[in-house]
Amino acid sequence: MKHIRETWKVTVSEALGAMAREKGLDIATTVDNLVLETPPKPEMGDMGFPLFVWSKAFRMGPPQIAIALAERLAGVGPGTAKAIGPYLNIFLDRAAVARTVLDKSSRPGYGSSGSLAGTRIMIEFSSPNTNKPLHLGHLRNDVLGESVSRILRANGAEVLKINLINDRGVHICKSMLSYMAYGGGRTPQDEGKKSDHFVGDYYVKFNELKMADEAAEEKAQDLLVRWEAGDAQVIDLWKHMNEWAVSGIKTTYERTGISFDKYYYESQIYLTGKEEVQKGLANGAFFKAEDGSVRIDLSPIGLDEKVLLRKDGTSIYMTQDIGLAIHRHDDWPFDRLIYVVANEQQYHFKVLFHILERLGYEWAKNLYHLSYGLVNLPEGRMKTREGTVVDADALLDTLRDTALEEIQAKGREEALGDAADIAEKVALGAVHYYLIQATPSKDMIFNPQESLSFNGDTGPYIQYMGARISSMLRKRDKGEGKASDGLVRPDLLAKDAEWELVRRIAAYPEAVEQAGAEYNPAVVAAHLYDLASAFSRFYHDNPILNSDDPDTAATRLALADSVRNVMKHGLGLLCIPFLEAM
Structure with missing residues (x-):
């Protein structure tokens, strides 16, 4: 549909220009000056150009301009132009459009484009700490990063997905200190516990340790100093606990369909950036304060000063990120680097990008912070050390078990075969869709019951619609209904009910392209929900497989199959x- 709209915009723009020249008027009639809308009712056409803004320039009323354009465009363009009040409305040749849409949407990869072909995009997401398992907040980050990556690839970009594992720091040492106090040399295998949960338990226990030992915070800091000094005993414990944590986290990634092309580890790169700061100090980008620290003046971007090296010469997290960004560009020269990080870090990335520009890196202008809102519980924010997080694995287990109970209650186990596997996939659909349906920047409150509903704007609802169509196709293949005896006739899709589905199928590639341009998977989610809802209405009001006319049955089933193809592709992106x- 996009190419049809663009064709009509050019056609109408040229017609307006010709009218202006005939009247001796100097009027800029470019495509950018035209507004194209969708009429509120099908009987008013498929596209409409409001002409109010041209009235003064042409010294004509909008209805008169519409009439003049309609006469000029008779027989021109893909469809028919008609004057309807102050609008020039376009009535498309529905049968011709439907034929094209059915053909294109039946091909593998329908929805993909080359809009970002030749573009190299690096995207960093997840970045877990190795002192705890993934929780609900991580799931939002993960599915946002993964789906944006898939959408970018669908638009032709070359994408490198990276993950920075935060495996050092005082927070890691707190879980280590707790293990030293309470672990007794036990392993995850000894306790039959998933390894990242085993480590996370000791991070939560640090609160207990602080109550028993007032010096616990100081001891954790001392443990970090010993780690940085290469203390063999500390390093050995650190390696074991990190291996446990990372192994468990990667198991959750596999469960949720999240993958990465490259891993970075903070322990290997935390000293990077110091040399760059010294270069910036030498060339005047930074300055040395009276206390001996190295700082940057941020007044050009409306901020104060930022310390980049402490007075004792040690680095901070910003220093590390400076060096890491440079290293990444050297490692894999990108056209854009996207950081998927919660909106709490907006200041950090604003400063980081400015620093890299001040250091003279041209590619710094292509860095982007994909900021997303926090996921809260109905009772408030999640806090790991207080044990109030929604654990990712436990959440998925609960949703899976609930879905399985629903399957069992309906007596569908035998028909589905591996009901537990279906329930697991329904749980993933519930969580991922719920987390991604909202625009990334918005905070959200997660409601497990709502996410698992088979009605309304949910993942399981869309999954169910896709499964329903698949069921009809299987029945057709078994000889049920009259579709096998009929011919697919696109002219039968010109009626309003069928045409609504044709339009939504045709608009899907544009939704994918828009989602890629905006880094916003919610655009695809909304399109899938609207398509599923439209199909549900159509299915309710119109017999498909059991239509009395074989050609109608075959044509409607072909249309349903195109809906299914869009759903399958779109859900894959999400x-x-x-x-x-189901």
């Missing part, structure tokens, strides 16, 4: 399993 049966 990291949601498509289900053939």
Whole structure:
């Protein structure tokens, strides 16, 4: 549909220009000056150009301009132009459009484009700490980063997904100190516990340790100093606990369909950036304060000063990120680097990007912070050390078990085969869709019951619609209904009910392109929900497989199959399993 709209915009723009020249008027009639809308009712056409803004320039009323344009455009363009009040409305040749849409949407990869072909995009997301398992907040980060990556690839970009594992720091040492106090040499295998949860338990226990030992915070800091000094005993414990944590976290990634092309580890790169800061000090980008620290003046971006090296010469997190960004560009020269990080870090990235520009790196202008809102519980914010987080694995287990109970209650176990696997995929659909349906910048309150609903704007609802169509196709293949005896006739899709689905299928590639341009998977989610809802209405009001006319049955089923193809492709972009049966 996009190319049809663009064609009509050019056609109408040229017609307006010709009218202006005939009247001896100097009027800029470019495509950018035209507004194209969708009429509120099908009987008013498929596209409409409001002409109010041209009235003064042409010294004509909008209805008169519409009439003049309609006469001029008779027989021109893909469809028919008609004057309807102050609008020039376009009535498309629905049968011709439907034929093209059915053909294109039946091909593998429908929805993908080359809009970002030749663009190299690096995207960093997840970045977990190795002192705890993933929680609900991580899931939002993960599915946002993964789905944006898939959408960018669908638009032709070359994408490198990276993950910075935060495996050092005092927070890591707190879980280590707790283990030293309470662990007794036990392993995850000894306790039969998933390894990242085993480590996380000791991070939570640090609160208990602080109550028993007032010097616990100081001891954790001392443990970090010993780690940085290479203390063999500390390093050995650190390696074991990090291996446990990372192994468990990667198991959750595998479960949720999240993957990465490259891992970075903070322990290996935390000293990077110091040399760059010294270069900036030498060339005047930074300055040395009276206390001996190295700082940058941020007044050009409306901020104060930022310390980059402490007075004792040690680095801070910003220093590390400066060096890491440079290293990444050297490692894999990108056209854009996207950081998927919560909106709490907006200041950090604003400063980081400014620093890199001050250091003279041209590519710094292509860095982007994909900021997303926090995920809260109905009772407030999640806090790991207080044990109030929604654990990712436990959440998925609960949703899976609830979905399985629903399957069992409906007596669908035998029909589905591996009901537990279906329930697991429904759980993933519930969580991922719920977390991604909102625009990334918005905070959200997660409601497990709502996410698992089979009605309304949810992942399971869309999964169910896809499974329903798959069921009809299987029945057709078994000889049920009259579709096998009929011919697919696009002219039968010109009616309003069928045409609504044709339009939504045709608009899907544009939704994918828009989502890629905005780094916003919610655009795809909204399109899938609207398509699923439209199909549900159509299915309710119109017999498909059992239509009395074989050609109508075959044509409607072909249309349903195109809906299914869009759903399958779109759910894949959102990291949601498509289900053939539910």
